[in-house]
Amino acid sequence: MGLHDLRDQVCIVGVGDTQQGSVPDKTGDELAIEAARAALQDCGLTKDDIDGLFVQPSYGHQGSYLNVGLMLGLNPRVGGAVEASGATGCYLIQHAALLLYAGMAHYVLLVYGTNQKTNRNRFGGALLEEHAPYGAFNPSLPFALAFRRHMHLYGTTEEQLATVAITQRAHAAMNPKAALRAPITLDDYMSARYIVAPLRLFDYCFITDGGHAFVLTTAERARDLRKPPVYLRGLGRQEAFRAYETPDLMMQSFQQQRAASMIFPMAEVRPKDIQALYVQDAYSPAIIAALENYGFCPVGEAGRWIQGGRIALGGELPVNVNGGQLSETYMVGWQNTCDAVRQLRGDCSSRQIPNVELLMCTYTGGLREHAGALILRR
Amino acid sequence: MVDYTKPLPVIEKWNAPYWQAAKRHEFVGQRCRTCGYVHLPPGPVCTNCLSDDQEWIQLSGKGTINSYGVYHQQWHPGFTDDIPYNVALIELAEGPLIISQVIGCENDALACGLAVAVTFDDVTPEITLPKFRLLGPSGTMSAGR
Numbered sequence: 001m002g003l004h005d006l007r008d009q010v011c012i013v014g015v016g017d018t019q020q021g022s023v024p025d026k027t028g029d030e031l032a033i034e035a036a037r038a039a040l041q042d043c044g045l046t047k048d049d050i051d052g053l054f055v056q057p058s059y060g061h062q063g064s065y066l067n068v069g070l071m072l073g074l075n076p077r078v079g080g081a082v083e084a085s086g087a088t089g090c091y092l093i094q095h096a097a098l099l100l101y102a103g104m105a106h107y108v109l110l111v112y113g114t115n116q117k118t119n120r121n122r123f124g125g126a127l128l129e130e131h132a133p134y135g136a137f138n139p140s141l142p143f144a145l146a147f148r149r150h151m152h153l154y155g156t157t158e159e160q161l162a163t164v165a166i167t168q169r170a171h172a173a174m175n176p177k178a179a180l181r182a183p184i185t186l187d188d189y190m191s192a193r194y195i196v197a198p199l200r201l202f203d204y205c206f207i208t209d210g211g212h213a214f215v216l217t218t219a220e221r222a223r224d225l226r227k228p229p230v231y232l233r234g235l236g237r238q239e240a241f242r243a244y245e246t247p248d249l250m251m252q253s254f255q256q257q258r259a260a261s262m263i264f265p266m267a268e269v270r271p272k273d274i275q276a277l278y279v280q281d282a283y284s285p286a287i288i289a290a291l292e293n294y295g296f297c298p299v300g301e302a303g304r305w306i307q308g309g310r311i312a313l314g315g316e317l318p319v320n321v322n323g324g325q326l327s328e329t330y331m332v333g334w335q336n337t338c339d340a341v342r343q344l345r346g347d348c349s350s351r352q353i354p355n356v357e358l359l360m361c362t363y364t365g366g367l368r369e370h371a372g373a374l375i376l377r378r
Numbered sequence: 379m380v381d382y383t384k385p386l387p388v389i390e391k392w393n394a395p396y397w398q399a400a401k402r403h404e405f406v407g408q409r410c411r412t413c414g415y416v417h418l419p420p421g422p423v424c425t426n427c428l429s430d431d432q433e434w435i436q437l438s439g440k441g442t443i444n445s446y447g448v449y450h451q452q453w454h455p456g457f458t459d460d461i462p463y464n465v466a467l468i469e470l471a472e473g474p475l476i477i478s479q480v481i482g483c484e485n486d487a488l489a490c491g492l493a494v495a496v497t498f499d500d501v502t503p504e505i506t507l508p509k510f511r512l513l514g515p516s517g518t519m520s521a522g523r
Binding site: 122124126128131132135136137138140141144145146149152153194195197199244245246 | 425448454490
């Protein structure tokens, strides 16, 4: 028995989301539950069908497994919370897949909700306690360090990085769900203030309130449900708690390349087979790292490679066709996988990728510790 | 002396020798007596081999700037007057990577790969923060403030 046995055996059958942006009248848990109801409705299951529940904790003590379970009134066979920062959403899908494949659960519900915008979460803490005396606040620091290093090693420029934010905003302009839809130009990007240089305002995710949920089941059970199933074709993952001991790990090369070496053989596809990529982009350099380390372009080349419309809708490899976290909504990657499911169902109207069959989502969490990926197929 | 308003290190069992040394203007790291691995930040066991037989050694204080960021955004009121200030990832000659600051120069003078040496900033009577200064081409400490 190997990982390849899991290929195409588990499906995402329900997706749910709430209003995104500013939702001042709801707590994070209320948004999580609203999304859960929407996901159940999407696939036609009732809450009593659910025998697995997993929750991603969120800002301000929201997303406790106990509280969410109580509020939903569930008696699931299995469940829990997973804490792996920005990769949690990916890991929950992977854990659900393993439980479903092993028969320990038949229908798994995954939920996340946050009211981080309404509550003005500024993400102002230091990532590690010993960094605070040096003023090393906000999770953007490792991305700023990695991009500066990329500029040094490969001659990548800030103007090249601008393409990420500009392209994703153009995608968001076509997406009614997106929080930020006004197009931006290179001038807008370059004249925006630095936050942690070399990163500017538009390189940062836009903090939003909202909830997302998924329902997963086995391929066999998925056939009886309301919407076409989206199959988990491949899973990739690598942890790296020694990132701060090893310069290469700062660039995410070890963790993402290892995740790549797991996911592509499992899925029996190559990077060039992927029709669009979703990157959990808390900060725009996440796209540079993912493109290089998952093998979409050579290491060091991403700054040049993303130019000329290559990552735009209609290009060779559209990236974050929903607008990503820079422009759609900051739901720690849940919004990307939600959009990937809708693309594979053909539900994305003017943003629809033609004849789409194979998509990939990558997630990053923590300083550099967590890397996860999913390949989804129709 | 003006009240010091920035965060101070939280001193606990494993890092106390590091901060005690810094106060003496000495820069130290943990070395594993079993496998020889030198590591920071301090911890209860060697992150290379899990041995708990560790010693503190003097480090050269020399290193290079692996990378750096320049903070234009205030996240803590103690840093308001410092903006824009740098935070640098220093690759120490003995191997460890640490987060610190490069002082005594303009942010524009920083670049990845530049040689630096440790310097000590006595921020309170109890706490000294190891920081870094650029080394000149001859390996000498640059002038600075």
